[in-house]
Amino acid sequence: xxxxxxxxxxxxxxxxxxxxxxxxxxxxxxxxxxxxxxxxxxxxxxxxxxxxxxxxxxxxxxxxxxxxxxxxxxxxxxxxxxxxxxxxxxxxxxxxxxxxxxxxxxxxxxxxxxxxxxxxxxxxxxxxxxxxxxxxxxxxxxxxxxxxxxxxxxxxxxxxxxxxxxxxxxxxxxxxxxxxxxxxxxxxxxxxxxxxxxxxxxxxxxxxxxxxxxxxxxxxxxxxxxxxxxxxxx
Numbered sequence: 001x002x003x004x005x006x007x008x009x010x011x012x013x014x015x016x017x018x019x020x021x022x023x024x025x026x027x028x029x030x031x032x033x034x035x036x037x038x039x040x041x042x043x044x045x046x047x048x049x050x051x052x053x054x055x056x057x058x059x060x061x062x063x064x065x066x067x068x069x070x071x072x073x074x075x076x077x078x079x080x081x082x083x084x085x086x087x088x089x090x091x092x093x094x095x096x097x098x099x100x101x102x103x104x105x106x107x108x109x110x111x112x113x114x115x116x117x118x119x120x121x122x123x124x125x126x127x128x129x130x131x132x133x134x135x136x137x138x139x140x141x142x143x144x145x146x147x148x149x150x151x152x153x154x155x156x157x158x159x160x161x162x163x164x165x166x167x168x169x170x171x172x173x174x175x176x177x178x179x180x181x182x183x184x185x186x187x188x189x190x191x192x193x194x195x196x197x198x199x200x201x202x203x204x205x206x207x208x209x210x211x212x213x214x215x216x217x218x219x220x221x222x223x224x225x226x227x228x229x230x231x232x233x234x
Contacts, residue, residue: 004050005075006043007097015096016070041217044205045158046073048220049127052201053080056222058154058231059124066113066145067131071097077127078103085120087113113144122150129158130218133183138191146195146225154231155197155223158205159185161216169217185219196226 060081065073068086071094077084084106086094091110098106109116126149128141135141149155160166162177162184170177183191193199200223204216224231 002054002079003076004047005079005101007072007075009039011100012070012072015093041206045129045218045220046076048203048205048208048218049073049129049156049158050076050080052156052203052220052222053125053154056154056200056231058152059150062120062123063125063127064118064120064123064148066126066128066141067134068094068108068127070094071108073127073129074098074103074106075101078106081105081125083107083120085109085118085123087111087116087118114140116144118148121148122153123148124150124153125156126153127156129156130160132157132188133159133185134178134180136180136182138183138188142192142195146197149225151225152228152231153225154200155192156221157188157192157223158218158220159188160218161185163214163216165215166217189219189221192223197223198226200224200231 062083062085063077063081065077065084065086068074068088071086074084074086074094074097078101082105084103086106087109088094089110089112091108094108097103098108109118126145128145132138132141145155160181162181199221202219202221204210204213205218205220207215
């Protein structure tokens with residue numbers, strides 16, 4: 001089974017701890033506002049990654065949820081891969097998700113990605129969903145991703161565009177830009193290319209059409225290492 005699993009908002013509300021890392025909130029209420037536009041867009045990012053994983057053909061033995069946060073994507077990943085690892089600085093919520101959904105093939109690691117050692121590496125897939133823009137210096141996280149990603153593995157990223165539409169919607173909904181959004185999607189992707197990663201596939205949120213990419217709030221992209229064989233797409 002490889003269907004997308006959307007965790008009920010009431011369960012998420014029950015496990016959210018709202019801890020801070022370096023004084024910054026980790027979890028917003030975007031996943032739990034049932035029926036809201038923001039909630040639908042936030043879930044759509046993960047649905048798009050799920051669709052890319054199913055579309056891009058590669059080995060499905062091991063996957064890493066890099067900076068997996070509350071573990072929202074783990075029930076879905078556990079159905080796509082034989083073994084899943086989630087790493088984050090705080091893991092109480094992800095552990096609660098694993099218990100609730102009986103994810104016996106998922107290991108949650110509470111550690112700093114800068115120093116963590118993961119015995120399951122190399123991974124067939126690494127998911128970095130709205131993670132990389134939070135690193136002021138991209139060198140370390142991308143170093144770790146390149147170390148842990150298998151030769152034929154795929155990196156999946158979701159990144160906020162920080163476009164004019166983003167700015168406009170923040171004003172409309174009176175939302176302040178997170179202080180730790182250090183990079184736009186374009187800046188992160190440019191860096192990934194400079195490190196030898198090449199794009200396999202891309203889609204956009206909320207409208208998955210390239211011709212309307214000017215209205216995108218997020219870019220969702222699949223990447224492979226330079227020199228790796230291009231994966232066949234279904």
